[in-house]
Amino acid sequence: METRSYDIVIVGSGAGGGTVAAGLSGLAEQGARIAVLEAGPRLRQEEFTGHELEMARRLYVDSGGMLTEDRSITLAMGRAYGGSTVVYTGVTLEIPEKIVEEWGVPGLDFQDLNRRSRRLSAELGVHCLDDDLINENNRAFARGCRKLGWNLNKIPLNIRDCRGAGICNLGCPHGAKTGTHRLQLPRAEKAGIEVITNCRVETISQGRLQTLVTNSSSGLPSSWPEGRYRIEASKIVLAGNAIGSTSLLLRSGFGRIFPALGLGLTLHPALILAAEHASEISNTIGHPKSYYTDQFQKDGRFLLEVCMYYPFTTAKNLIGFGPEHAEAMRAMPRMQQILALVMDDAEDHNRVLLNRRDETVVKYSLSQKSLTSLHQAMLRATEIFFAAGARRVHVPASRKFWIRAGESPEAMIPRSGVLPGRLSISSAHLMGGCRMGRDVSDSVTDSWGRVHGHPWLLVADSSLFPRCSEVNPHLTVMALADRVAEGIRTGK
Ligand SMILES: Cc1cc2nc3c(=O)[nH]c(=O)nc-3n(C[C@H](O)[C@H](O)[C@H](O)COP(=O)(O)OP(=O)(O)OC[C@H]3O[C@@H](n4cnc5c(N)ncnc54)[C@H](O)[C@@H]3O)c2cc1C
Known part of the structure; x- marks a missing residue:
C-alpha cells in the first residue's frame, strides 16, 4: 500500500x-x-x-x-x-x-x-433577485402572503449571472x-x-x-x-x-x-405542497426560490419557502396513485409549489450509528411537536395557494387528493392524518x-x-x-x- x-x-x-x-x-x-x-x-x-x-x-x-x-x-x-x-x-x-x-x-x-x-x-x-427576474411561481407566493397580510421576505441567494435554468x-x-x-x-x-x-x-x-x-x-x-x-x-x-x-x-x-x-x-424535515392554477404559470424558468415567510417561525416552528422540483421528485411527493396522480403531473405547467421546513428539536434518540456490517444507519422519528408543525404548515400553505388564486390544492394528509377553493382546509386536513410514513418527507439540511x-x-x-x-x-x-x-x-x-x-x- x-x-x-x-x-x-x-x-x-x-x-x-x-x-x-x-x-x-x-x-x-x-x-x-x-x-x-x-x-x-x-x-x-x-x-x-x-x-x-x-x-x-x-x-x-x-x-x-x-x-x-x-x-x-x-x-x-x-x-x-x-x-x-x-x-x-x-x-x-x-x-x-x-x-x-x-x-x-x-x-x-x-x-x-x-x-x-x-x-x-x-x-x-449574495444578493436578492431584481423584481423583473422573479417567476410566476414566486409571484404567486408573494401575492398570497400579501393578501393574507403575512411577512414576506426576499431570499438572499449566492448566485452570479444566473440564467434562470431553474435546476x-x-x-x-x-x-x-x-x-x-x-x-x-x-x-x-x-x-x-x-x-x-x-x-x-x-x-x-x-x-x-x-x-x-x-x-x-x-x-x-x-x-x-x-x-x-x-x-x-x-x-x-x-x-x-x-x-x-x-x-x-x-x-x-x-x-x-x-x-x-x-x-x-436534526433534519429540518421538509414537505413539498402543490396547487393547480387555471392557466399556465412560469414555474420552471427562473431561479426557483425568491421568497419565504417567517410568519410562523416563532409560534409554529416552521418556515414556508417557494420551491419548484422536477418531474420525478414532484411525482414522488404527491400522495396517491392512478388517474388523479397522472392528472396532477400533467398539470405541472400550471403548478405552484411551496416547501415547508420544520424546526425539529435535537433528541438523542435521533442519531447516526453503524449496523453489524459497519454500514451507516440514520435513526430518526418525527416528534409529535414536528408533526403538529407539519400539520400547521399544510394549513397555512393551503391558505397561501388559495389567496394566490389556485383552483385546487394537493395536501398529503388531506381527506381527498384535491382540496377545492371554498372547502375548509381545517376540515379537510385532520391532524390525525399527519403520520410518519403517510407523508413524503425529505431532508437536505442534516x-x-x-x-x-x-x-x-x-x-x-x-x-x-x-x-x-x-x-x-x-x-x-x-x-x-x-x-x-x-x-x-x-x-x-x-x-x-x-x-x-x-x-x-x-x-x-
Ligand atoms: C438539494 C440540496 C439543496 C440545498 N439547498 C440549500 C440552500 O439553498 N441553502 C442552504 O443554506 N443550505 C442548503 N442545503 C444544505 C447545505 O448544502 C448543507 O447544509 C451544507 O453543504 C453542509 O456542508 P458540509 O460541509 O457539512 O457537507 P457537504 O457540503 O455535504 O460536503 C461533504 C462532502 O464530504 C464528502 N465526504 C463525506 N464522507 C467522506 C469520506 N469518508 N471521505 C471523503 N469524502 C467524504 C462528501 O462526498 C461531500 O462531498 C442544501 C442541500 C441539498 C442536498
Whole structure:
C-alpha cells in the first residue's frame, strides 16, 4: 500500500471542507503540505446535463435516495468536488442570534459568527433577485402572503449571472452558483492545496488515514491512481457532513470515547405542497426560490419557502396513485409549489450509528411537536395557494387528493392524518452528530471544532451543530469552518 504525507488533511470538500481549505491557503503558500480528500467526482462542465435521474446518480449520495432506518424520510446529500454546495439552491440566510444563544456553546458568540457570515456573503456575491427576474411561481407566493397580510421576505441567494435554468438542485449547467466548487476550492488549489477526488477516507487514527481511490463513470479521473493509500498527516480536519464525519469517527472507534457521538441529529424535515392554477404559470424558468415567510417561525416552528422540483421528485411527493396522480403531473405547467421546513428539536434518540456490517444507519422519528408543525404548515400553505388564486390544492394528509377553493382546509386536513410514513418527507439540511459543547460528557468538539482531548483532530461541517439552525444552514457551516481554519492558522 502506498504511503503519502501531508501536514494537514481535510476530509470532504463541501461547505465546510472547501471553506477550511480556502482559509488555509496562506499556510499552503508558506509551504505547508495540505490535501483535501473528496469521495465524490469532479464533473466536467459538459456533464451538468440537467437530466434529473442522471444528475441525481452523478451528484448525490445513493442517487439522492438514502433513507432513514424506518424508510420514512429521504436524505439528500451531495457527493462531489464541492459537496452539497454543487446541488444546493443557494439560499443564504444568517443564523438568528437567539439560536446561537440557545446552543450555549462555551466560547461561541453570535457576533463572531455574524461577522464571518457577512464577509463570506460578500465573497459569495449574495444578493436578492431584481423584481423583473422573479417567476410566476414566486409571484404567486408573494401575492398570497400579501393578501393574507403575512411577512414576506426576499431570499438572499449566492448566485452570479444566473440564467434562470431553474435546476439548481441538479447542479447548475451554467456554473452560476457560487458554491465551494466555484469559489473556495479553486482559490485553495491556486495556493497549492491538492484536491484529490474519488478518494474515500475509510478510517482515521492519530497521524494516519486509510483511503480508497476508485474512479466512477462520471467526472475527471482522480489525480491519484486507483487503489488503497495510507496517508500520514499531523492534523486531520473532518468535513464529510453530519453523516459522513460522524460515521467515519464511529468506524474509527471514537464511539467508545465520546458518548455524544452520533446523537441529537436534526433534519429540518421538509414537505413539498402543490396547487393547480387555471392557466399556465412560469414555474420552471427562473431561479426557483425568491421568497419565504417567517410568519410562523416563532409560534409554529416552521418556515414556508417557494420551491419548484422536477418531474420525478414532484411525482414522488404527491400522495396517491392512478388517474388523479397522472392528472396532477400533467398539470405541472400550471403548478405552484411551496416547501415547508420544520424546526425539529435535537433528541438523542435521533442519531447516526453503524449496523453489524459497519454500514451507516440514520435513526430518526418525527416528534409529535414536528408533526403538529407539519400539520400547521399544510394549513397555512393551503391558505397561501388559495389567496394566490389556485383552483385546487394537493395536501398529503388531506381527506381527498384535491382540496377545492371554498372547502375548509381545517376540515379537510385532520391532524390525525399527519403520520410518519403517510407523508413524503425529505431532508437536505442534516445537522449534528459531532456537536460542539463543553467537554466529553456532552459533546465531541469545542467551539473551534477541536475534538476534545485530541489536538490533532478537528471537525468543520454541519455535524458541529448542537441543534438545528432554524434557517437554511450552509452559511453557518461556512462561518464555523472559517473559525476552524483561523484556529489552525493561529495555533489555537
Ligand atoms: C438539494 C440540496 C439543496 C440545498 N439547498 C440549500 C440552500 O439553498 N441553502 C442552504 O443554506 N443550505 C442548503 N442545503 C444544505 C447545505 O448544502 C448543507 O447544509 C451544507 O453543504 C453542509 O456542508 P458540509 O460541509 O457539512 O457537507 P457537504 O457540503 O455535504 O460536503 C461533504 C462532502 O464530504 C464528502 N465526504 C463525506 N464522507 C467522506 C469520506 N469518508 N471521505 C471523503 N469524502 C467524504 C462528501 O462526498 C461531500 O462531498 C442544501 C442541500 C441539498 C442536498
